[in-house]
Amino acid sequence: MTLNWLLASRREAVRTDVFERRLRRYHPRFRGAVHAQAMRHARIADLAASFPALLFALAVPRPAFDPARALACVIDGRSLAEAAAAADLPFWLRKLPPEAFAGPIAKLPDGELFRRQIANHFPRSPKLAPTWLRVVTDVASLAHEPAALWIARELVREPRRVNPARLRLISLWAWFSVQSVTFGHELIRRPWTPDMGMAAALTAADDWITMIALHVNLGHEPIADMWLRAGQLAGYDFVPLDSVSAIIEEADAMRNCLRTYGANLAHNRSRLWSIRQNGERLATLRIGCQHRDPLPNIIELEGAGNTKAPRELWWAARQWLQTHDLLQINTGQRRWGTTPLDRAAWLSLWRPYWLAKRRIPEWLPIAPSRKALQAL
Structure with missing residues (x-):
């Protein structure tokens, strides 16, 4: 037994140990496939250190990809860049560790x-x-x-x-x-x-x-049934928010969350109105039914930025609401999720x-x- 043989054996043992440690860094699910591919040739095994992503791509190819040409490049000793190109694998993946790969690349x-x-x-x-x-x-x-x-x-x-x-x-x-x-x-x-x-x-x-x-x-079409009629009372105008554009304009001007009411309106849960005076927006009104009351009521009445509306606006809104035949309004709520988009x-x-x-x-x-x- 010569010194050279001992040294060679020692180097091979170290090399094998390094390879096994690198192999253990791959995902457990694919470790067997990677090991089997690496054992086909020493140059393929070397990829565990030089290009972990390429070794993984050859062992766990993505659907419809045949790794034969890329494998031939590796075994023939061609450059890693050429082998990566044959595998349709970006060369920048070379810097990623084995842990990165949890499925076909x-x-x-x-x-x-x-x-x-x-x-x-x-x-x-x-x-x-x-x-x-x-x-x-x-x-x-x-x-x-x-x-x-x-x-x-x-x-x-x-x-x-x-x-x-x-x-x-x-x-x-x-x-x-x-x-x-x-x-x-x-x-x-x-x-x-x-x-x-x-x-x-x-x-x-x-x-x-x-x-x-x-x-x-x-x-794109306006809401056909707004439940109530546009009108004026006590100097205040009640303007229907009956379309996407009208709702967005009101939301922007009044700094509120009206945009979130699309599904609510589509399922006949409420209606939105704008209260104005001489063209100026004063408050946003939401009409709907609450608790066990089957008739429309004021659910929300808020000023700009959801500030508290003054008492006179509440009074005017209630008076305007009472000018309608509330019994004839169809406020039947549709079951949530049933109105088609x-x-x-x-x-x-x-x-x-x-x-x-x-x-x-x-x-x-x-x-x-x-x-x-x-x-x-």
Whole structure:
């Protein structure tokens, strides 16, 4: 037994130990497949150290991908860049640890600008890596490359603020933010920009989905039955808020939450009115039934910014209400969730997205769906 043989044996033992440690860093579900692939050739096994993502992609290929050509590149000793290209795998994934891969690696952005910038936002923690890769992949697919870079940064910056369950909504909002000729873009009051923080993005996206809900609940036509008649009493004008545009104008002027009442109005739960004097908006009035009373009542009467309305406005509103034959008003409430959404508004809103992405996702169906809307 020679010294050289002992040294070689020692080096091989160390090399095997290092490989086994790296192998254990892969997800337990796929560890067997990775090990089996690595055992086919020493150069494939070397990928565990030099390019963990490539080894994983060869062992756990995504659907419809044949890894044969990429495997041949590795075994033939070609460059890692060439092997990655054969595997249709971005080279920037080389820097991610084995822990990042918890399923087949989907198509990812690989433009020159993206490659340069994504390197600034890699997760430092291996524990964060799988979530980071998943959200970058999802946002790249659902929105666009700039949004994928943005979410990569935000997840590293404030991991607790990034809720994967909200990424569909944020991605849709980010996508429509740069689609200026679409109906969806028209409904955005604050568009996505790369310098936004996650908290601001969530607020803006929630505001956008509220606008969407108002439109798809009420559609383009005015509300046919406002229960009451427009009129004047004691110098106050009672003006119906019977359309999406009228509700939005009132909400903006009075700084209140009227935009959230789309479903409420569609299910015949209440009606909204504006109280004005000489053209000036004084208060917003909501009429509905409450408790066991089957007749319409004043549910809310608020000044601008939800301030307390003066007594004389309450008196005038009650007097105006009593000028109607309340017994004849149909205030029958529809069971929640049974009023269909407006199909024309739904199709007009989402069609540009379906066409651009060349698919109609199951979570954003062609048939108007309250369940899908609420799940965003």
